[in-house]
Amino acid sequence: MAQMNFGGVMENVVTREEFPLEKAREVLKNETIAVIGYGVQGPGQSLNLRDNGFNVIVGQRQGKTYEKAVADGWVPGETLFSIEEACKRATIIQVLLSDAAQIACWPTIKQYLTPGKALYFSHGFAITYKERTGIVPPADVDVIMVAPKGSGTSLRTMFLEGRGLNSSYAIFQDATGRAFERVIALGIGVGSGYLFETTFKREVYSDLTGERGTLMGAIQGLLLAQYETLREHGHTPSEAFNETVEELTQSLMPLFAQKGMDWMYANCSTTAQRGALDWMGPFHDATKPVFEKLYKSVADGEEAQRSIDSNSQPDYREKLNEELRQLRESEMWQTGAVVRKLRPENN
Ligand SMILES: NC(=O)c1ccc[n+]([C@@H]2O[C@H](COP(=O)([O-])OP(=O)(O)OC[C@H]3O[C@@H](n4cnc5c(N)ncnc54)[C@H](O)[C@@H]3O)[C@@H](O)[C@H]2O)c1
Ligand SMILES: CC(C)(O)[C@@H](O)C(=O)O
Ligand SMILES: [Mg+2]
Ligand SMILES: [Mg+2]
Numbered sequence: 001m002a003q004m005n006f007g008g009v010m011e012n013v014v015t016r017e018e019f020p021l022e023k024a025r026e027v028l029k030n031e032t033i034a035v036i037g038y039g040v041q042g043p044g045q046s047l048n049l050r051d052n053g054f055n056v057i058v059g060q061r062q063g064k065t066y067e068k069a070v071a072d073g074w075v076p077g078e079t080l081f082s083i084e085e086a087c088k089r090a091t092i093i094q095v096l097l098s099d100a101a102q103i104a105c106w107p108t109i110k111q112y113l114t115p116g117k118a119l120y121f122s123h124g125f126a127i128t129y130k131e132r133t134g135i136v137p138p139a140d141v142d143v144i145m146v147a148p149k150g151s152g153t154s155l156r157t158m159f160l161e162g163r164g165l166n167s168s169y170a171i172f173q174d175a176t177g178r179a180f181e182r183v184i185a186l187g188i189g190v191g192s193g194y195l196f197e198t199t200f201k202r203e204v205y206s207d208l209t210g211e212r213g214t215l216m217g218a219i220q221g222l223l224l225a226q227y228e229t230l231r232e233h234g235h236t237p238s239e240a241f242n243e244t245v246e247e248l249t250q251s252l253m254p255l256f257a258q259k260g261m262d263w264m265y266a267n268c269s270t271t272a273q274r275g276a277l278d279w280m281g282p283f284h285d286a287t288k289p290v291f292e293k294l295y296k297s298v299a300d301g302e303e304a305q306r307s308i309d310s311n312s313q314p315d316y317r318e319k320l321n322e323e324l325r326q327l328r329e330s331e332m333w334q335t336g337a338v339v340r341k342l343r344p345e346n347n
Contacts, residue, residue, distance in 0.1 A: 001197075012197040014184050016164070024185035025053055027178075032057060033186070034090030036083055036109070037097035038065045041122050043072060044152030045096060048159045048191035059086025087112035092182070094120040099304075100311035102126050103133050115140040116175070118182050122147050124204030127172055129304040143173035144183035146190060147203050155191055164193030172200050208298045213291055220327075222287075223248075227332045237335040245332070246339050 002018060003010050031054075035046040038060040049056040057079045060066045066080075074080035087093055087109050095102055095109065102125075113119060119137050121127065124145060126135040137143050148155050148167045155165045169187050171179045187195045198206075211217070223244050230240035256264040265273050297303050310316060327333060340346060 014169070014187070014195040016188060016194070019184050019188055021052060021188060024188040027181045027185035028054055028092075028189065031055065031091045031182075032089055033092045033094055033189075034059050034081075034086040035094045035096055036060075036086060036105070037095070037101065038069045039096070039098060039152075041148070041152035041155070042096040043068070044148070044155035044159075045094065045122070045190040046074075047072060047156055049186075049189045051159070052189050052191070054189050057081060057086055057089060059083040059090075084108050084112075090117065092118040092120055092186070094122075094186075095126070096122060098311060099123060099125045099133075100308055100316070102135065103308065103312070106133070106135050110138075113138055113141050118142040118144055118176075118179070120183075120186060121145045121200075123207060124170065124198075124200030124202070125304065125307075127200045128204045129301055132301060132304055132308060137173065139173070140175045141173070142175050142179040142182060143171070144179055144186070145170040145172070145198075145200060145203065146183060146187040146192065146195070147198075147207065148190065148192065158193075159191035164191055167192035167195050168198040168203055169195045170198050170200050170203060204304075205295070205298050208303050209291070209295050212294055212298075212303065218287065218290075224330075224332060231331075237331060238339070241332060241335040241339055245336060250343075 001012050001014055004013050033049060033054055033056045035042050035049070035056060036059040038046070038058055042058065042060070042065075046056055046058050058069050058074045059081050060069050061083060069080050070076065081089065083105055090112070093109060093112065097105055102121075106126075109119075115138075119141050121143075122145065124147070126133045127137075127143065130136055146167050146169050148165050150165045158165050167187050167190070169183050171183055173179070176182075184195060227240045227244045230243060231237070235243075252264050252268075255267055265276060268276075310319075313319070
């Protein structure tokens with residue numbers, strides 16, 4: 001494990017150079033990895049593991065996603081099973097069910113957690129909020145986590161492009177003395193770029209904050225606020241969308257992704273730089289209290305409870321889809337659909 005300096009703070013990281021794929025295969029050569037759940041992370045992690053040469057099977061309930069697993073080449077009775085059968089066959093149970101479904105399926109999974117097995121999560125949710133989830137593993141299994149920092153869809157596409165999505169890793173319980181080598185081997189196997197150390201609690205607090213904040217919730221709120229302001233002052237949808245979203249994702253975000261914010265600023269006019277440097281403070285000050293409120297809601301367990309309550313309902317998927325439909329059909333994103341069509345590479 002390497003110690004690296006991140007902006008003045010030393011952290012433990014594991015790179016692919018230190019822990020190559022061959023070593024990961026050696027560590028897991030006698031293991032059967034069962035990926036339970038085939039939603040978003042399930043396909044990404046299981047297909048990457050399969051392509052990387054690991055012994056992996058999938059456990060999925062019947063329905064549309066089961067059919068998707070078949071279409072992806074998992075063979076019923078050979079590499080694709082019911083959740084129960086996959087847990088029985090596994091030495092490593094990789095729980096990639098939705099956080100709410102993990103609660104519903106826990107009585108089944110728990111039965112097959114015999115001594116020496118490993119229980120793997122991609123989120124600190126189940127363990128950290130155990131008073132709410134009821135998920136308390138037996139003491140004689142390893143409990144480990146690899147949490148890819150991005151969508152399972154990106155985990156797969158980046159793997160196919162020869163790239164890697166970064167993941168955090170954590171060990172909650174080391175019953176076998178092999179938890180570290182197991183968790184890192186799995187992290188490399190699922191296609192992580194590099195792995196950084198965390199705990200289950202720090203992962204879930206940062207993850208829930210990030211997705212509600214800048215990554216998903218705050219970004220839509222911020223973009224919409226600017227789009228609306230421009231529209232209310234007489235600007236056209238084209239102008240408002242280009243000045244709010246299209247320029248950000250197509251021109252400026254790639255610049256700061258590649259070389260940092262100062263580099264993006266330096267590649268804009270001095271007028272833009274002056275204005276951005278003046279206005280970043282007020283935007284920071286206006287949103288900081290919202291982030292503080294959000295973090296508190298995460299730390300109090302309110303966000304977890306809301307997720308459990310809403311996503312345990314039988315019609316949770318229809319309700320989410322309805323809210324996504326409204327987002328898709330809003331003027332801003334309808335404009336976006338037209339703007340995307342007009343990109344020359346899409347013609
Ligand atoms: N979505 C991501 O890209 C992503 C990224 C990082 C971490 N994670 C974590 O990975 C885990 C899986 O997330 P996901 O987004 O892939 O999940 P998901 O919501 O896509 O659901 C995964 C599976 O749960 C199954 N399922 C739902 N209800 C069920 C029930 N009652 N009984 C049996 N099966 C049921 C579905 O069939 C599906 O196969 C979560 O802990 C999540 O926080 C997800
Ligand atoms: C992809 C995300 C947002 O990083 C993940 O945390 C999730 O919950 O889907
Ligand atoms: Mg998340
Ligand atoms: Mg996340």
